Amino acid sequence: MSTTMERPPVRAPGPEGDARTVALRSRARNRVFWTRFGMQAPSLIILAIVLAFPLVYSVILSFQSYSPVDAEADGRFIGLDNYIRMLGDAQFGRAVLVTIAYVVLAVGIETVFGTILGVVLSRLIRSRRIVTSALLLPMIATPLVVGLMFSFGLNPQFGFMTDFLRALGLVGDGGVLDSAGGAFAALVVMDVWEWTPFIALMVLAGLSAAPQAQIQAAELDGCNTFQLYWHVMLPMVRPVLIVAILFRATEAIRQFDQVYILTGGGPGSATTVNDIFQYRVSFAAFDMSYGAALGVATFAVVATLSAILFRYLNRKGADA
């Protein structure tokens, strides 16, 4: 193979160089360009086909009226009608409220528990590996099966969680999922169960990267353990914690699998989170164009959250 790639040590003697060197160098630059192109282009092409094109198509679809089961909705353009309909849709409004309540409650509880758990994990020495392995299982398990596990545990006839709650006198005969509050609480508990370890692992990573000198200095200054964690170490892990919370938030907003199998959005619309609502619009009522408009709106919200996330990611990179 030829060796005309960039070779820093072998340089032309003068800054101008003669015509031959210039030609050689531009050929080398060309080759570098084509190698890079060869490495990156296949990814770009595939992403353009499977990702960018469907997204653009989705935006176009949201300005149309299209449904495969309705002859009237044949794909003609109706302008902003879908978006206007969205603003006046009481069911959508309810779904948004349920989603907000769900995300705030679940992620909030996870943050508190996860931070405590992360600190506890950081103090374990010999057993940390075993405990971490156990904590990993729920978040790596298939989300649908996580929903299934709680469906088994909360089954009114044979679930062990139902038995336990019944013994405490908290549930009646119908089981937990029968009441609106119970079903919603079950979803939050399930999410906390599944994702608290994620926050804990992030906090653990942040703690082990924290500069030791300042911690020792604080110890010498007579901080007690609580002061040490609250005033010294928490500020150190805050960037990591914020990234973790934002990640969780963008994921909780699109919660679907577990809800689909555990409650299906019911009873009534008590647990109809945004994605369940969209699923019903698009794939039960087959109102594709309205579904696309809802998707575009969701995308806008998630994109905003992601933009905030990027800022923190970048800042963390600058600190490191």
Next chain:
Amino acid sequence: MSTSTVVNTRAIVTRDAGRGRSAAPSAGRSRARMIQIVLGIVAAALILVYLSPIIWLVITSFKDRVDIFSSSPSLFFAPTLENYRQAFLEKGFTDNLLNSTIVGLVSTGIALLVGVPAAYSLSRVRKGETFMMALLAARLLPAMVLAVPLFVLASSLGVRDSYFALIAAHLTFALPFTVWMMRGFFLAVPISLDEAARLDGCGEWKTFLRVILPIVKPGLASTGIFCLINSWNEFLFALVLTGRHTQTLPVAIPSLITPIGTSWGQVAAVGTITILPVLIIAFIVQKHIVAGMTGGAVSAE
């Protein structure tokens, strides 16, 4: 000067503490050990309670119908493999298992084949940041946003209920994930290695294949494993894009649950088989799990 004072004080403190401990009577030490044992038992019990939903699912899969519905403490029962036999040999869940495997392997293969060179190339240029952020945005994109257009496109192309449609859909997250994760591993390899290989007469492709790729082999393995797990666990795309012939395991499970006469034992058996490979594999890639969970945006350790 002040630093050295701190260090000295620290040394004195630790030495004192050490002497105090060694002088303590052995009764105190044995009590400390007792406390440790008790704490250990409490911790083990807590972990058992924490994992109880998983344990309950697995136990249920070995019960027959009578044992499942018996209200007495049902930890003692005669285990049976009947549920597994019926679900996988009679009801055809083996096909779903096969579908999951095919889709997972092919989409992971394509993502690695195409994404790894791109990740290497992006790790060696200065202005790759915008592209990387776009890729992360793709990773954070709600699946529901893509499900609608993919469904309409797949329907109009007539490729619903084909492996092609589902694999294409899985590439929407597998490929951005691969590029992000692998770029992190490539960034950890010092660029001076590239330069050395270049001086020895390697072209960019040769440098990548012969020098850099072997170094990141562990990273490559865990990226591949995470791609497999993500594809295996994926539900929504599979739900809307597959039909009778291409259903993956997660999609097949809800169809077993009916308002009347659900055979919960079989549901549990299929659920157990679905999570089993994932849980086993998770132990292998434990070190990279935070990086994997955040799509390579944050790396622990």
